[in-house]
Amino acid sequence: MKKRNAALLCLLMMILSAVGTFFVSNLFQLRIGDKVILPKADLEYYQALDQRYSKVEELKGYIDQYFYKDVADVDFEDGLLKGLFSSLEDPYSIYMNASDYESFNISTTGEYGGIGVVVSPNENGYIEVVSPIEDTPAEKAGLKSGDIILTVDDTDVDMDMYEEAVSMIRGKPGEAVKLTIRRIGVSEILEFEIVREQIKVQVVKTDILEDQIGYLRLTSFDEDAYEEFKAELSDLQRQNITGLILDLRGNPGGSLTECTQIADYLLGEQVIVYMEDRAGEKTYYRSDKNKVDLPLVVLVDGGSASASEILTGAVQDEEAGVVIGTQTFGKGLVQSVIELRDNTAFKLTTSQYFTPDGTNIHSVGITPDLIVEPSEDETLDVQLDKAVEVIKASIQESGNASVQGASN
Known part of the structure; x- marks a missing residue:
């Protein structure tokens, strides 16, 4: 009786082992030498990925080789992710890298170094002043709702670099930031040099x-x-x-x-x-x-x-x-x-x-x-x-x- 039970147990273990091997092979991968066998669905998925992103690598190769400036410090991944959202053509949908996200969180707590202006990307592709905050350098300097920010410290800005522009406007209290502004009803471009302060908004x-x-x-x-x-x-x-x-x-x-x-x-x-x-x-x-x-x-x-x-x-x-x-x-x-x-x-x-x-x-x-x-x-x-x-x-x-x- 004991021998029979032992035989049955041994048979059961062999069956479980075979089933387990089958599932592991299908769920993960089966290696044979230097080759990997994948389920058909996985293979098709990876082939689709290759077709989709091989062009990205090809273009990056051209940039690396022929662009007139050194691109060693360019964060291509960050650019790709931001481009993913900019393709929506919605000024309010954006990707934020770690620095952008930190800046965003600071703005919602009500205290930061800056000039005290709320801006937003608009549907024409520009960065627009929603409102200067009361009793801040921006209001005292004369920024108005509807103003379009064209440059920050001589750098052209638009909605595609919205978070970067916000970071540039903010900064160390006591230091100045230069803005050029287009205002509705005013023919000339307006220039402002505004000294940053520690902004604590009284809600x-x-x-x-x-x-x-x-x-x-x-x-x-x-x-x-x-x-x-x-x-x-x-x-x-x-x-x-x-x-x-x-x-x-x-x-x-x-x-x-x-x-x-x-x-x-x-x-x-x-x-x-x-x-x-x-x-x-x-x-x-x-x-x-x-x-x-x-x-x-x-x-x-x-x-x-x-x-x-x-x-x-x-x-x-x-x-x-x-x-x-x-x-x-x-x-x-x-x-x-x-x-x-x-x-x-x-x-x-x-x-x-x-x-x-x-x-x-x-x-x-x-x-x-x-x-x-x-x-x-x-x-x-x-x-x-x-x-x-x-x-x-x-x-x-x-x-x-x-x-x-x-x-x-």
Whole structure:
């Protein structure tokens, strides 16, 4: 009996060994001398790779041999990866090497050495100023939303070298950077030499205006914007404000999460925004019934972009407040940032967004309810003055309605 069991065990081991060898040979490789036998599917895959990339190697060989400059320090792999994204012809989809990605992360934390300007590649292939940041060297020097940056320190720049241009504009505080600018409506090319400073963006600024009207300026939707917004607005409410002016002028956007949290805190039960991918799949963001029950005005301009436009659209479409100012920037696309294992990353446009009534504002922007152009006299803020006027009228109208209700 024991001999029979031993024989069966031996036979079983032989079968398992043969099966294992078969699977290992097929899953990996089978070597015979200096040759390797591959499954047919694997062979076809590698042949396709060879056909696809042998041309790349051929072209690189020509460059190595004939280009008029030494290319020993050229990172061809980095160029190939960036070219992969530039072929999409989408200025917002980009590959970031480790240095680019580090620079990107620095920009979202709110503190860095630079001139304080938010820029973006545009659909014409240039690098465009979205907005200079308030109280920074860029604003004091006179950079404006819509300016096109042509050169940085005498180096021509465009959307294909967007991250490099951003890195060049940033730098050690106390050192100057030279920019040449093309501005709409100005025939000559403008030149700026701006001294860098340590830029620490104050995300939320508040004030109490006449008649106890609360003023809250939100400069970006970067990290922790929601918590700062909530704390500062709560402080205003403790001072018994009678209305709220939310100033999004020059706010270039930021995190979708921060934006929708702020909208949820501010607005009642409604759709804030919805995203739609290429398959037509929609993702809705909604606010609950809790809201800040005050007359609301939102101030916007050409520097109000992306997340600023999401919040503005939510207010306007649902008539939760009055939008005052000038046409917004017009960025209605959503990017996902994906970090890779080697500390590189990429941004890819994965969907477009729509305001609650189904409007996509990309390349168009949002038209305010009341269009008020800024004064040429920079000491005057006629847009803010109009906002105060509208809040006062809303308070007056609300008071009259209350009196009529009581008399009935």
